Amino acid sequence: MEEKVPLFGKTLSELQELIAGYGLPKFTAKQIADWLYKKEVKSIDEMSNLSKKARELLKKNHTFGLTEYVDVKESRDGTKKYLFPTAHGKFIETAMIPFKDRKTICVSSQVGCKMGCLFCMTAKQGFQGQLTAGEIVNQIRNLPEREEITNIVYMGMGEPFDNLDEVLKSVEVLTSEWGFAMSPRRITVSSIGIIPAMIRFMDECEAHLAISLHTPFHEERQKLMPVQIAYPLEQVIEELKKYDFSGQRRVSFEYIVFGGLNDTPAHIKELANMLRGLKCRVNLIRFHPVPGTPLHGTDEETLQKFKDGLNNKGILTTIRASRGLDIDAACGLLSTKALLNQKK
Amino acid sequence: MENKIRLDLSPKLNSFLESMSTQNSELQKVKLTRHEEIAPGVFIIGFSRRHDFIPGQTVKLGIDEIQPPRIYSICSGTKDDELCVLYNIKDDGFLTPRLAKLKVGDTLYASAPGGTFFGTEDPAWWIATGTGIAPFRAMIRSGMGQNKKLVHGVRHLNQFYFSKELAKGLGPHYHRCCSTETTDGVHPGRVTAFLENRNDLFKDWKYYICGQAQMAVETRDLLIEKGIPFENIVTEIYF
Numbered sequence: 005m006e007e008k009v010p011l012f013g014k015t016l017s018e019l020q021e022l023i024a025g026y027g028l029p030k031f032t033a034k035q036i037a038d039w040l041y042k043k044e045v046k047s048i049d050e051m052s053n054l055s056k057k058a059r060e061l062l063k064k065n066h067t068f069g070l071t072e073y074v075d076v077k078e079s080r081d082g083t084k085k086y087l088f089p090t091a092h093g094k095f096i097e098t099a100m101i102p103f104k105d106r107k108t109i110c111v112s113s114q115v116g117c118k119m120g121c122l123f124c125m126t127a128k129q130g131f132q133g134q135l136t137a138g139e140i141v142n143q144i145r146n147l148p149e150r151e152e153i154t155n156i157v158y159m160g161m162g163e164p165f166d167n168l169d170e171v172l173k174s175v176e177v178l179t180s181e182w183g184f185a186m187s188p189r190r191i192t193v194s195s196i197g198i199i200p201a202m203i204r205f206m207d208e209c210e211a212h213l214a215i216s217l218h219t220p221f222h223e224e225r226q227k228l229m230p231v232q233i234a235y236p237l238e239q240v241i242e243e244l245k246k247y248d249f250s251g252q253r254r255v256s257f258e259y260i261v262f263g264g265l266n267d268t269p270a271h272i273k274e275l276a277n278m279l280r281g282l283k284c285r286v287n288l289i290r291f292h293p294v295p296g297t298p299l300h301g302t303d304e305e306t307l308q309k310f311k312d313g314l315n316n317k318g319i320l321t322t323i324r325a326s327r328g329l330d331i332d333a334a335c336g337l338l339s340t341k342a343l344l345n346q347k348k
Numbered sequence: 349m350e351n352k353i354r355l356d357l358s359p360k361l362n363s364f365l366e367s368m369s370t371q372n373s374e375l376q377k378v379k380l381t382r383h384e385e386i387a388p389g390v391f392i393i394g395f396s397r398r399h400d401f402i403p404g405q406t407v408k409l410g411i412d413e414i415q416p417p418r419i420y421s422i423c424s425g426t427k428d429d430e431l432c433v434l435y436n437i438k439d440d441g442f443l444t445p446r447l448a449k450l451k452v453g454d455t456l457y458a459s460a461p462g463g464t465f466f467g468t469e470d471p472a473w474w475i476a477t478g479t480g481i482a483p484f485r486a487m488i489r490s491g492m493g494q495n496k497k498l499v500h501g502v503r504h505l506n507q508f509y510f511s512k513e514l515a516k517g518l519g520p521h522y523h524r525c526c527s528t529e530t531t532d533g534v535h536p537g538r539v540t541a542f543l544e545n546r547n548d549l550f551k552d553w554k555y556y557i558c559g560q561a562q563m564a565v566e567t568r569d570l571l572i573e574k575g576i577p578f579e580n581i582v583t584e585i586y587f
């Protein structure tokens with residue numbers, strides 16, 4: 005029997021195409037989008053303004069497409085980590101991070117990852133599959149806090165630019181008037197910098213961009229992040245300098261600070277040189293070791309000096325607060341444990 | 349004035365990269381001079397070499413100027429007249445099924461060489477799975493086989509591409525592992541199992557890993573667990 009295709013996650017144009025194929029009136033697509041993205045229903049039967057014929061046709065070939073989370077862990081600081089099952093028996097993680105008056109959702113874009121970054125737990129799962137736009141947006145739609153969400157970051161499991169088509173579709177669903185109607189300025193997509201996909205993202209999407217930088221030195225970065233071999237950071241930044249960030253759209257750089265490795269004055273100097281001329285922000289991140297990694301975090305004094313050093317050189321730099329340390333906060337830990345339990 | 353970005357590489361490599369950056373990085377039309385299926389679904393594709401390169405580098409290939417190109421490791425040597433890459437057909441891929449239909453004389457679009465998975469004269473272990481053998485074949489053909497040990501892991505015995513050439517170049521330092529079939533002279537099991545039992549993984553050697561993500565990450569983790577400093581490990585992942 006052919007697998008039913010989920011409706012949730014489809015863009016309006018995809019719904020229009022689908023509806024045309026079924027010979028249904030064109031306005032039905034907009035009605036379906038309303039039910040999928042604006043109303044609190046979870047089944048095709050509840051789409052009450054659709055004709056019976058339309059509902060039967062849809063039910064024959066489709067599911068509504070929502071998936072409930074199967075586990076949640078809550079940190080003492082209020083951070084929650086949700087575990088969602090995927091279509092093929094794997095797991096993905098979604099974090100809800102409350103901070104002051106904001107609630108940020110960190111979504112996954114792939115199951116596992118193929119980028120192999122040395123410091124990343126998700127990398128140890130290998131690559132297990134792409135998420136559909138529906139599975140990405142489901143991570144937001146199915147959270148108890150969905151009405152309170154202020155920001156969405158694509159910084160969970162996976163490399164968003166290795167699944168760009170689905171990521172772009174998910175952003176379209178989140179930001180379109182017929183969808184969740186969020187401002188693209190509340191969404192940040194984070195990447196290690198796959199250049200062709202980055203250029204497409206910059207041209208086709210209005211969301212903010214964050215690039216995982218971690219060191220300005222080529223040889224050091226290629227040992228931390230194999231992508232450097234194919235898409236060197238120098239070229240990533242060269243490409244970004246072609247875009248205008250003087251308006252509301254932002255580019256930021258994520259920098260995990262490893263003790264004795266990338267926290268030296270030479271790194272400050274090189275980083276400042278590299279980013280000069282690009283309106284951007286650097287987010288320093290404390291490293292919390294994952295099993296088997298040879299890396300360790302830096303001390304607070306060095307971290308502060310690193311921040312001050314960059315700010316003194318004119319690079320706007322902040323230190324990101326660590327959250328959810330008591331609930332396997334490092335991305336990939338929770339789902340790896342679930343995967344291992346499943347194998348047992 | 350635009351900032352010139354410096355790489356922390358040797359002066360020789362820096363100067364090479366600077367010269368590369370002045371070359372046209374756009375795709376150029378090339379005519380295929382070779383297209384050979386060397387194992388089921390695995391091909392060598394070649395065209396006249398226009399640029400110098402460092403063994404271990406890659407080229408971008410495309411079938412036209414519109415569709416995004418894909419990156420492939422060069423598998424030919426620096427003295428070869430042809431520049432060749434090794435690829436396997438990915439059924440769900442965009443480019444490889446189309447590449448496979450091309451014939452000698454057909455047009456392909458190729459970039460200048462790029463990437464920094466550079467082979468060096470230093471003692472090293474080369475660790476590859478599947479078509480990840482390509483850059484190491486380029487290094488062997490370019491005379492970099494001294495002080496090297498190579499292990500190639502595959503699923504099936506017919507996937508030991510270039511085995512005669514590699515055995516000739518490396519002699520007893522060429523090792524083969526096969527995870528699903530057995531035969532004389534081939535270690536049964538995966539590359540990680542082979543490395544697990546070695547007592548010649550020297551801490552001051554370099555380790556070059558090339559292949560699929562999970563193997564690369566598992567191998568890197570294993571080497572680190574065995575005391576190899578991560579600074580000595582260079583990983584190229586096919587993604």
